[in-house]
Amino acid sequence: MTGAASGIxxxxxxxxxxxxAQxxxxDVDAQGLDATAEQARQLGAQRVHADVxxxxxxxVVQDWADTTVERFGQVNLVINNAGVALTASVDEMEWADFEWIMxxxxxxxxxxxxxxxxxxxGADPARxxxxxxxxxxxxLFGxxxxxxxxxTKYAVRGFSDSLRNELRREGSEIGVTTAYPGGIKTAIVRNSRTSEATDRVEVEAVHDTLSKTSPENAARVILRGVRKGHAHVYIGRDAKLMDFGTRFLGSAWEPLVNASIQRAKTKVVRRAAAPS
Ligand SMILES: NC(=O)c1ccc[n+]([C@@H]2O[C@H](COP(=O)([O-])OP(=O)(O)OC[C@H]3O[C@@H](n4cnc5c(N)ncnc54)[C@H](O)[C@@H]3O)[C@@H](O)[C@H]2O)c1
Structure with a gap:
């Protein structure tokens, strides 16, 4: 699993x-990775290998995959979770940041x-x-x-949907699940990049206000989706609502989402301005 040092x-x-599990x-964060590995051992993991x-x-990823199979003999579940965030308008976004996030x-x-x-x-079908x-x-929504x-996230969806259908067509038993978290209470925004013109404090505050789901709950929903062989898992009421809105309201959904973000921003600005 990637991105194991933090959050989801x-x-x-x-x-x-x-x-x-084994x-x-x-992760790229060696310290966070060691802390996760240590706690995973204490929680009952049979075997843990942690690699930067x-x-x-x-x-680097290809070598890690080969080494992992040499160490464990087989791999049954691959979770591509590592991710970063970038808040910037198309005009202001630096190409270097665009390439970094891609x-x-x-x-x-x-x-x-x-x-x-x-x-x-090559995995044992029984496992x-x-x-x-x-x-x-x-x-789901731009x-x-x-x-x-x-x-990047639309691309992950398209790539995964296509792979699922390829595997299905060839009669493969390999399952593919795409996870769509809504706002999850993690460090993602604190670790993110923003354009110079972006108010970072506001971005963090809006994320904190809108994020209602714990990483533990997100993990539970993802693993249930794997057990049940679901193609798509929507994490949190906000993600489910986003799926519903884009599917059934189409572009009429866009002003509604924009208005709700604006309300959250106004709430954050008012709270910051209120005397303590
Ligand atoms: N938190 C949310 O609200 C939210 C919402 C939707 C989707 N997601 C997605 O969930 C996934 C996990 O994010 P999170 O919220 O737990 O964030 P997080 O910042 O807590 O964890 C992300 C982890 O990815 C690692 N990482 C970053 N760049 C890496 C790289 N180049 N190679 C390997 N590891 C790298 C980070 O070090 C970190 O440990 C991401 O793909 C993110 O886009 C999060």
Whole structure:
């Protein structure tokens, strides 16, 4: 699993550890990764290997996949979860930031999927073979100031849908689940990049206000989706609402979402201005 040092990835590692799983954890944050690995062992993981892996680096991910199979003999569940955020308008966004987010959020998922797929084909069918790719509710709706992030998450969705249908057509038992978290209480925005013109404090406050789901709950929903073989899992009422709105209201849904973001921003600004 990638992105295991924090947030949803860490919660997934703990939930799997409590089930006695054998875990191969990866992240760029060595310290956070060690802390996750240590706690996963205490929670009951049978075996844990933690490696510093930058998912944007193709050969690094390929080597990690090969090493993981050498260590464990087989791989049954691959979770491409590592991700970063960028808040910037299309006008203000730096190309370097655009490339950075594509590298982690899209290429990271593609590298992880393609590197582990041949190994999943060799997994013992009795133990299953499954890929989870983490998209976002912003992979259902093009959120203003998040064009690059939304582009990566739509791409994850398209890539995963296509893979699922390819595997189905060939009669493969490998499952593919795409996860669409809504607002989850994690460090994602604190670790994010923003354009110079963006009010970072406001972005963090809006995320804190709108994020209602804990990472532990997100992990539970994802793992239930894997157990049930669901193609898509929507995490939190906000993600479910986003799916409903985009599906049934189409573009009439867009002004409603924009108005609700504006309300959240106004609430945050009022709260900041209120005497303490
Ligand atoms: N938190 C939310 O509200 C939310 C909403 C929708 C989707 N998501 C998605 O959920 C996933 C997990 O995010 P989170 O909220 O737990 O955030 P987080 O910041 O808590 O965790 C993300 C982890 O990914 C790691 N990471 C970043 N770049 C990496 C790289 N190049 N290689 C390997 N690891 C890297 C980070 O070090 C971090 O440990 C992401 O794909 C994110 O886009 C989150």
């Amino acid at each position: 990835g860490q919660a997934l590692a703990f939930a799997l550890a409590a089930q006695g 875990l191969a954890l990866a 892996v930058d998912v944007a680096q193709r050969t 590298g982690v959020n899209f290429w990271g998922v593609a590298h992880g999927t393609k590197s582990f797929l041949p190994h999943l084909r 299953g073979a499954h890929v989870v790719n983490v998209s976002s509710s912003f992979g 959120m203003p100031q998040h064009s690059a992030y939304s582009a």
